[in-house]
Amino acid sequence: MSTIAPTVAQSAKPPILPLDFNANQPETIRLYPLTNYTFGVKETQPEEDQSVIARLQRLQEHYAEHGMRRTCEGILVCHEHNHPHILMLQIANAFFKLPGDYLRPEDEEIEGFKARLDERLAPVGRLGEGEEAGDWQIGDCLAQWWRPNFETFMYPFVPAHVTRPKECKKLYFIQLPKSKVLSVPKNMKLLAVPLFELYDNTARYGPQLSAIPHLLSRYNFEFVDEDGNVVALTPGTGPDGSKFKTKVLAGDDDVDMSHANDNPAGN
Template sequence: MNTQLNDGDLVVDIYPLSGYYFGSKPAAAASKDETVADRTMRLRSNYDARGMRISVLAVMLVELFKQPHVLLLQSENCIYNLPGGRLRPGESDVDGLKRKLLRKLTADDDNNQTNWEVSECIGSWWKSDFETLPYPYAPNAPKECTKLYLVKLPLNRDFIVPKNFKLLAVPLCQLHENRKTYGSIIAGIPQLLSRFSINMVSTST
């Protein structure tokens, strides 16, 4: 769990990358090819039917070379994303994020055996329209909200991802303001984590 310090800071324990196993499972279904106009029309139709789209994403930290790293999914087209996805209607943030992590990062026969410790929401990003870039504040009548949750990892874990994705550990310093490569949301993670004290736990005996 996160530990409260006297000065109000939060301590997050992270563990060496060497304690985690990375395997693969059959490739996930490829996204349908669509033009920007088609995607906008689809999002608009979904908004009219269900209201604002809400997505939840996991920020998971590991230690490598004495530096904190974030786990990112990289697709075959070299697009980087945080693990997670869109909520179902009426689904809570925590339940939805756990469902997405089980589907994307565990074996297909896991049967909910893997427990994901979802901690606090560390930031939210909003879209005022279907084509706009996300912003870290809520506009009037937002069309989409993306929430970032800190997910605490145990000392050891197996990550099983679809073959058409890679799960990479990327150093925080590489993400900082690197919007061109990672997009606004991922590039903003270092700043969101600035209120935390990251404790890199040594597992050597």
């Protein structure tokens, strides 16, 4: 029985090269691999409120004394297999949130934000080599979410009938350095969530977190390996998507992440 040698199919026509499509491009963001970062745990940071009702009551008290509450959260991005991953906290195996928190009434915005990032992610008693307190590179403000009333709902705009919103939450892009030591409170988990997992996934992550892929679409990325070599560029192609999954970086990793967070992200 004769065998036929396989042939490689080739197009009869060369590809059509379009005109340049790079006008008005933003700066290219360099992403370092997840393996460049060191993750640990530190003392528990109990939640200030034991229920949603208690949280909204505290917001009401804050508003009565200080006016609109200011909240800042960070979008920290690294990569694995040349695909962006977002560093995210999971609290009590129940809901996801970005690192950050509300600012103290007396705090200036950026310095206050850096202090809240330190509270969540900086190691206690020892910073990484060459690091100092507040060593965060705060980038673009990518989104603003508004809480019009003492309710859980937040919107990416101020409703027309609202003149005194109760809270404004800003999401900032945080440029991670080549390496960094990060520690998470023992009662939380630090996760690396692939970008495609967030996209259009409001049922799991809520509207704010599932919008992150849209927010980051404005950027071009270059992906760097552990030796500092650029190994891929946007648009680029990565390996098979089956290799991507949410990773537990620090905290209790005994929980099956495939069913975690049946409740969407908290606001």
